[in-house]
Amino acid sequence: MRAIALGLDRARYETRVYFRQGDTILFTFLFPVIMLTIFSIAFSSAGNYGTKPDGSGGISAAAFYLPGMIAAGILLSGVQNLAVDIAVERGDGTLKRLAGTPLPVLSYFVGKFGQVLVTSVLQIALLVAVAHFAFGVALPGAGAHWLTLIWVYLLGIVTSAVLGIALSRLPRTGKSATAVIVPIVLILQFISGVYLQFSMLPTWLQNVASIFPLKWLAQGTRAVFLPDSFKSLEQGGSWNLCGIALVLGLWFVAGLVASLVTFRWIRKDS
Template sequence: MSTTALPLRAVAARRPSALRLGLSRAAYEIRSYFRLGDTLFFTFLFPVVMLAIFSVAFSGAGLVGVNGQPDPVNGISMAHSYLPGMAAAGLLLSGVQNLAIDIAMEKGDGTLKRLAGTPLPVLSYFLGKFGQVLVTSLLQLALLLAVARILFGVPLPTAPEKWVTFAWVYLLGLGTSAVLGIALSGVPRSGKSASAVIIPIVLVLQFVSGVYVTFAALPDWLQNLASVFPLKWMAQGMRSVFLPDAFAAQEQTGTWDLGTTALVLGVWLVAGLIACRFAFRWIRKDS
């Protein structure tokens, strides 16, 4: 180097890897997440709060069996029947609702524009988001299961194969929700309208997918419509884990149909990834 070389130039130093920055982003995102009061309530605690409300409100109904008939012998408690739906809703909230609103807000308030001007790889930004979704949803599920078990005495499955099913339904459901959340983040026209646009979509989906209302109680056409979307399959997968096998009789095909669950979630995952690829921009150039 010549004597005029500037001290600013750090020739030897290299940029940190995308993976390391992804972990750094995840830690940063998780810290920010738990400092946001409204996110914490509407996304993180929501399934737990809903489980508690339904369980207490309908506790007088006693034990219910297949198709909601009273069944004091083989029936399950209200908390037990609501648990799979709330677990599935938690995946949807942590993925779709959280990410869609979060990213739309970051687009609106200049966070993304600032990041776009730094050497942060886009991949690291998304690794950070996935890391945040993974950690917060694991904590959310752990809390939900603990509340169900300890406060409402819901028996949790002991068979290892049930937990294997749980693991893949969880990961596939969460991954699908996360990519759909990223894809949907491009829909709100501003950060301020993000909640107003995203929350109704998520709420309607929960009502038609067997989260709040027993799926079997919905009219056939609505069941068929809901079957197009991933939440119905996430909820059904969760029911296969947490409900006694006799309850498979109230599903559309009379079985848990895990093969179709994997297929539908897989298709949505791929579609969501493609949508992300086209929908996501650091900033809207030339807006």
């Protein structure tokens, strides 16, 4: 319990530090909001997505891109944020100094997870607010949709967090962390239905994207915010919520094992 209490204090500290970093706020917290705004305005003149042959129905560009931006925000908050942050802390000696203090490893990670949870929830709330109030996107009315969002979000954010911890071992130095991690995250966004309609991608690329968690996370958020008619565009013609839970669960276990095996306060080759 003492380790948890220390971790919660650490989470408050981590959150304050997060919001004091201008580059982190711009490229992690506000980036999905900026992209949603750009896509909503740029493609508004193209008409609604998913219109019927007679021209009726469909949804606006803002409504179409909102689920993908929520999924991207979860990935940025967990994978990119933690991978870069921990790699930088390892490179500048912060982790080495923490290793010499009484702070338990559990408290350190409770702090990181706490910061990720707080910032990602605020980010999703901001995305939904911008979509609803600025672009008139209708929000789901059924409670089942919101329950789906909750479990998809929780499973997605913990999976992204453990994968971020595991990927923090890739950069050789703190200075190279952004250059190593950001391209991985960016490529996943392009092939997972965030910036491009997933059904437009070649079948082989859809199959490649299906290996990684972001495709399933984006599919889960689409199941919440898009009309049921859009599920015909998914692989298999359904939202496949059981498949989403299974794949994200497998990635969570893989990321957790990788984090436990690879995490060190300092690099072995330091």
